[in-house]
Amino acid sequence: MVNETKAASRDTRVDLLGIELENPIIPASGTFGYGKEFSELYDINILGTFSFKGTTLEPRFGNPTPRIAETPNGMINAVGLQNPGVIAVRDKELPDMKKFFHKPVMANISGFSVEDYAKTVEILSGQDQIGWFEVNISCPNVHGGGMAFGTDPQMAKKVTEAVKKVADKPVIMKLSPNVTDIVAIARACEEGGADGISLTNTLLGMRIDLKTKKPVIANKMGGFSGSAIFPVALRMVYQVYEAVKIPIVGMGGVSSAKDAIEMMMAGATAVGVGAANLTDPWVSKKIVEELPEVMEKYGISSLKEIIGAAH
Amino acid sequence: MKEAIFEIRENKKIAKNTYEMVLAGDTTAIEKPGQFVNLKLEGFFLRRPISVCDYETGSAHRDGRGAAEQATAGSAAQGRLTLVYKAVGEGTEKMAALGAGTQLSVLTGLGNGYAQEKAGDAPVLIGGGAGIPPMYALCKALMASGGKKVQVILGFNTKDEIFYQEKFEALGAEVHVATADGSVGEKGFVTDVLAKLEYTYFYACGPLPMLRAIEKTAKSDGEYSFEERMGCGFGACMGCSMKMADGSYKRVCKEGPVFGREEIAW
Known part of the structure; x- marks a missing residue:
């Protein structure tokens, strides 16, 4: 019982760009919808926040199926940013969300041109339910957009500047790991005025079906995620932490409280949980609940103190 | 939807590449025929969605073994679930090799079921x-x-x-x-x-x-x-979306897997 008392006194709070999170756990965009499915399973207000499904200016059906393939310790998806469009998100999803989520939510948005990004953020500005914009310049599953902006420092900077002009909330740029120099992209975003960085999105991957001799996924390639990518994501968070001054939301393969703490030691202020939500719908809740115990085990009294501790 | 640990009671071949697995566990989240369950197999990242072939709650066993279990427990945990599946890939081949007594995490009560x-x-x-x-x-x-x-x-x-x-x-x-x-x-x-x-x-x-x-x-x-490759099986990942006749999209795992004839865009 002594241990429980000690664990309960552990401070899991972090500050993410002026908003205090009860804990650093943030289900990642694309694995948590607009929160509804999970709110039916547990009270999602126990989370730090969550990042809602990548939203674009126009509604999108996304890619043809199959969109999913399995890998050792992970999966590949090529959903292709299926979403109802920003107007429906503002007028329907956000009001619906009010009924079950009472914290500031992270608004994940994506686009196909610099103007797209700016317009989408502009439409969502003035919504008091939104705490941050997470700007996805890293989706590997859409042609002529998404990742194209996250693989070129100049384009990344342009999108950041355009979004910053219209955003009424802090802007977090979500980076792609599919680059030769992640640090250059992160620095370009910081120069463009980004308030924070989140990384990583999925790694570009593929699987081939031995029977059909064809790619498993209709889009041929897709975004590789799951615990298999954790060391890669961790390494990139570590590198970016050394290069920029703005806070980082670290994600990629996190599936336990230990992973979350490791990600924070690499330099993350908050931690995204992605693919793990799909195989264990209660995993984010479990991570939140396990944090104090793991802190106790490793002698951590406050999570704030371990951000970047590995440097 | 409910997650429960089920125990395999029997897992046998009933036809070419076809196996019947009987499991004991909490079936109370299964509302009607046509729904499916999503099984976690050791060594595989994604769960395996399998349609429910038969299910009984704790008090509805018709065979002798069921009656014996009722006498000892009679609880929701004594429900019975029958799955019949084809061993067609690595996952289902692994499933076919599992023996009685093996415990599996199963998400139950998924999908809409038949009208x-x-x-x-x-x-x-x-x-x-x-x-x-x-x-x-x-x-x-x-x-x-x-x-x-x-x-x-x-x-x-x-x-x-x-x-x-x-x-x-x-x-x-x-x-x-x-x-x-x-x-x-x-x-x-x-x-x-x-x-x-x-x-x-x-x-x-x-x-x-x-x-x-x-x-x-x-x-x-x-x-x-319908069937489709699924990421989650409960409507979160949009992996199994299907375009419908009215131009809308539906998730095979959540609004489906059963769709009315008039809804489908062939």
Whole structure:
């Protein structure tokens, strides 16, 4: 019982760009919808926040199926940013969300041109339910957009500047790991005025079906995620932490409280949980609940103190 | 949806590449035939979505073993779940090798299930190969509702693949078998049998070409259950979205897997 008392006194709070999170756990965009499915399973207000499904200016059906393939310790998806469009998100999803989520939510948005990004953020500005914009310049599953902006420092900077002009909330740029120099992209975003960085999105991957001799996924390639990518994501968070001054939301393969703490030691202020939500719908809740115990085990009294501790 | 630990009671081969797994656990989240469960297998990242072939809650066992369990517990945990699946990939091959006593994490009560109230007096249930299992629970429920002539068409490629014919007959259904090679029953496809029957409504599950052929043949309203590669099985990942006739999209795992004939964009 002594241990429980000690664990309960552990401070899991972090500050993410002026908003205090009860804990650093943030289900990642694309694995948590607009929160509804999970709110039916547990009270999602126990989370730090969550990042809602990548939203674009126009509604999108996304890619043809199959969109999913399995890998050792992970999966590949090529959903292709299926979403109802920003107007429906503002007028329907956000009001619906009010009924079950009472914290500031992270608004994940994506686009196909610099103007797209700016317009989408502009439409969502003035919504008091939104705490941050997470700007996805890293989706590997859409042609002529998404990742194209996250693989070129100049384009990344342009999108950041355009979004910053219209955003009424802090802007977090979500980076792609599919680059030769992640640090250059992160620095370009910081120069463009980004308030924070989140990384990583999925790694570009593929699987081939031995029977059909064809790619498993209709889009041929897709975004590789799951615990298999954790060391890669961790390494990139570590590198970016050394290069920029703005806070980082670290994600990629996190599936336990230990992973979350490791990600924070690499330099993350908050931690995204992605693919793990799909195989264990209660995993984010479990991570939140396990944090104090793991802190106790490793002698951590406050999570704030371990951000970047590995440097 | 509920997550529960189920214990394998029996896992045996019943036809070519086809296995029947009986599990004990909490089945209370399963609302109706046509729903599916999502199984976690050791060594695989994604769960395996498998349609429910049969299920019973703790107090509804009809065999001797069930009765014995009721005497000791009678709780929700003593529910019984039967899955019939084909070993076609690494995951299902691993499933086929699991022995009695193995415990599995199972998400239960997934998907919408069949609209039994639409059956009318003489429904026809059409299953092709791995699409047959969900028809068993449906057949059982329709027979139990009474006053119906339930007709079943089971389609296989060949004799070695046939399973559950006598189980459907034992429920009191009128069973027709079609094999592509003519080794048993009608030589041809389920649609060759369907064309000769009179029915009030149809329920169909099987490979997409079979569903398409039924769509051309069927004379009544009806519904189809679909399969798709899934990430989560509970509506979160949008991995299994399907475009519908009205231009909207639906998730096979959440709004489906059963869709009405009029909803589908062929």
